[in-house]
Amino acid sequence: MSTADPAPLSLRQTVGITVAHLTKKFANVTVLNDVSFEVRPGEIFCLMGPSGSGKTVLLKHIVGLETPTSGQVRIGEFDASDPATRAKVRLAFVFQAGALFNSMTVYDNLALYPREHRLGDEKDIRERVMHALSILSLEKALNKMPSELSGGMKRRVAIARALVMEPQLLLYDEPTAELDPILGATIIEIIATLREHTAVTSLVVTHDRSLALSIADRVAIIMDGRIRAVGVPEDFKRTTDPVITNFLSPLIDLKHPRFKQLENDHE
């Protein structure tokens, strides 16, 4: 006997994520290997790891852009790989490069979601868009095209576009990458403030140690497609695991064999 689908979540209901034994293979390459962890409703969860460790692929599984080879990702009670889940849970994804619609103005980029989902008349949509823009101090960029914006502004517009959706789950892919320290700090502040005001569950994929350890409720470290450790930031500050310590506070030793190799190659 099949069980009925769980009812769609109400707008203010925050939602958690459960990743259970997730494995993803592209041809013969295993990108994610038996990954399991849980993101609790309303928390800021940071996923850290070196380049190529599978962070973005994992994020794509959560938003349903990839399907697992084995294992499962659940958002609340819903299967993340089922396209119908996106109609039941409002999840917003802030892409690393912004992924703004280049043929639309900033206003139209933000208004697209409420217009397509008919969330009110044009006046309501304008109010909603202006509110999101004001939170991120982007009012002046209203009629600009994405090509006219700086990298930091594009990132903020992408966050504003996510806010317009009034998401229950907000996913950030490297939100501070390629930004100067001041802009990076602004984005960190925005992520923390948003959670404070909206209680939205936030999953942040990042390399940025200061971001992860300053705002996260919990942090996971992924290496070579496997979860190496999960814990609160304090756990990572006093960890004795040499691999994690080296990842979080890498020491540059010019006598290390890898530099010796480079020297030899150069000669």
Place this chain on the structure above:
Amino acid sequence: MKQFIAFCESFGSALCMLGRSACYINTLPRQFPRFIEQCYMIGYTTMPIVTILCFFIGSALAQQSGYSMENFGAKQFIGALVGLSMVRELGPVMVAILVAGRVGSAITAELASMKVYQEVDALVTMDIPPERILVLPRLAAVLVMMPVLTVIANLCGWYGGALVCQYTKSISVDSQSYFAVLKRFMTARDISDGLLKAEVFGFVVITICCHIGLSTRGGPREIGASLTKAIVTSLIFILVLDYFINEILI
């Protein structure tokens, strides 16, 4: 064998894209601005080139047939030859080729860059199906604009032929007898067959271009590769389909 399997996969995937687009047909009325924008892109921007090319195709056809038919003493039938050739064959095929080159390439480039720069992924995460806002308005627009462009192409071809017949000394068939013959041999069926072909070609071209654009994977280099693939595939499909549709219609 591998290539054949890849072709079958692409064909199936294109059909799935069409199926998904058809599911959103009820959203078309509220996508009216997008539909009009696509009509402008497909119809209005292609019209000048269709006009010029088909005028000269009609002219060249009249020139060549005038030269050949004089040997048989049949040059009074040039009007029928040019008229029927334009309506049944050259008009629909030339318009389809021009739409593939002028509009299809632009569509593939736009959708491929949207895919590469994750704009399509952004739509998916926002629960806005790409087929609904990127494919459906284009398909609807091409179905409306292809007959319009084909009628314009036919008229330009006829008038191009008529001018050549009137003002080329070796032919010297006046416009009145040119159009009289054209009218005598032309039936409504010829026109409807030509328009039907144009509809099929336009629909296939836009489907191919949208599908290849949305299937692009990789980086900016793949956008160029997709563009070439879309144009070549469209041209092959136009000419192969032309033969089979002729087989059915004649």
